[in-house]
Amino acid sequence: MKMHNFNSGPSILPQEVLIQSAEAIHNFNNLGLSILEIGHRTSWFKDVLDEAISLIKELMQLGSDHEILFLHGGATTQFMQVPMNLLDNGETASYCDNGIWGSKAIKEAKLFGNVHVAASSKDKGHTYINKGFTVPADSKYLHYTTNNTVEGTQWHSLPETEVPLVADMSSDIFSRPLPYSNFGLIYAGAQKNMGAAGVNLVVIRKDVLGKVQRAIPAIMDYRNHIEAGSLLNTPPVFAIYVSLLTLRWIKKEGGLAEMEKRAKQRAGLLYNTLETLPAFKPTVAKEDRSLMNAVFVMTNPELEAPFLDACKQNGMIGVKGHRSVGGLRVSMYNALPMESVEAFVQLMKDFSDKHS
Numbered sequence: 001m002k003m004h005n006f007n008s009g010p011s012i013l014p015q016e017v018l019i020q021s022a023e024a025i026h027n028f029n030n031l032g033l034s035i036l037e038i039g040h041r042t043s044w045f046k047d048v049l050d051e052a053i054s055l056i057k058e059l060m061q062l063g064s065d066h067e068i069l070f071l072h073g074g075a076t077t078q079f080m081q082v083p084m085n086l087l088d089n090g091e092t093a094s095y096c097d098n099g100i101w102g103s104k105a106i107k108e109a110k111l112f113g114n115v116h117v118a119a120s121s122k123d124k125g126h127t128y129i130n131k132g133f134t135v136p137a138d139s140k141y142l143h144y145t146t147n148n149t150v151e152g153t154q155w156h157s158l159p160e161t162e163v164p165l166v167a168d169m170s171s172d173i174f175s176r177p178l179p180y181s182n183f184g185l186i187y188a189g190a191q192k193n194m195g196a197a198g199v200n201l202v203v204i205r206k207d208v209l210g211k212v213q214r215a216i217p218a219i220m221d222y223r224n225h226i227e228a229g230s231l232l233n234t235p236p237v238f239a240i241y242v243s244l245l246t247l248r249w250i251k252k253e254g255g256l257a258e259m260e261k262r263a264k265q266r267a268g269l270l271y272n273t274l275e276t277l278p279a280f281k282p283t284v285a286k287e288d289r290s291l292m293n294a295v296f297v298m299t300n301p302e303l304e305a306p307f308l309d310a311c312k313q314n315g316m317i318g319v320k321g322h323r324s325v326g327g328l329r330v331s332m333y334n335a336l337p338m339e340s341v342e343a344f345v346q347l348m349k350d351f352s353d354k355h356s
């Protein structure tokens with residue numbers, strides 16, 4: 001039986017994507033070859049790349065100003081690659097410090113230039129999203145994390161600024177419509193909402209490039225990847241293929257508006273239940289709650305271990321909170337069926353009854 005998968009990443013993928021991926025490993029497009037065995041410069045793989053790029057442009061409503069890249073190294077590599085390409089020595093970039101991932105991005109940016117922390121939620125343990133701050137006009141860009149995977153907060157509007165927006169969307173990519181064409185650069189590791197681990201999506205508005213003086217190693221220079229069409233070196237062929245299958249699934253199901261509708265239904269049920277059961281306590285500011293990762297604690301911490309045990313016994317995985325914040329976390333990415341949230345909510349109610 002399929003488990004209820006609340007993993008934070010790598011995480012749940014649509015069942016049909018898994019079946020199609022398995023089939024492609026066995027026999028890709030009926031070629032008598034595995035997807036693992038084909039060259040990345042074949043027309044077969046070119047078709048995969050072209051279709052993935054055109055689906056991304058369609059779903060995000062991007063025009064010709066934006067380039068789509070598939071790169072290695074996870075979102076963590078982007079913490080370094082962004083400032084290496086966009087921020088010169090002596091220049092300043094603004095960053096929002098709203099959680100563990102944003103803090104890591106700040107640390108890396110400091111290796112390349114000056115960082116102005118435009119907003120920080122550290123004072124309250126990153127349990128809210130700052131609003132109404134100003135970004136100095138001479139900032140090269142403003143970097144923020146759209147969804148704080150670990151702390152369970154999410155930006156429900158865009159930060160207001162005139163400088164180019166750079167966003168880490170690793171944990172809410174393709175979960176909602178946004179004015180994506182307004183962004184200077186977007187990056188996301190695939191393994192939370194888009195596919196298998198091993199590939200990064202990077203969306204770049206071309207005008208943000210070519211403005212730094214430093215020498216950039218060839219493999220780190222976005223311009224080289226654009227010129228080579230994501231084929232500067234061997235890309236993660238299989239991971240890109242799984243992303244393509246997921247993108248097809250998103251489109252078929254109704255696109256980003258439908259993904260957002262489902263996310264609101266799932267999170268709505270979970271947060272409503274949290275509020276009615278005294279045994280559980282949400283930890284983040286209500287208006288900033290994430291639709292992807294719900295973070296909460298048990299009023300009596302001693303019941304946490306037995307509750308996690310009950311989850312396990314009921315085929316639910318991934319409910320334990322991140323080691324840095326503790327408590328509980330339920331991740332509800334695009335592919336999570338409503339039935340899984342219904343089952344979890346029922347378990348919460350039963351557990352509360354039993355222990356009240």
Ligand SMILES: *Cc1c(COP(=O)(O)O)cnc(C)c1O
Pocket residue numbers: 009073074075076077101145147148149168169170171189190192
């Ligand atoms: C998971 C995650 C990362 C790290 O991704 P890697 O692929 O492991 O480098 C970065 N940012 C956010 C918001 C994440 O959720």
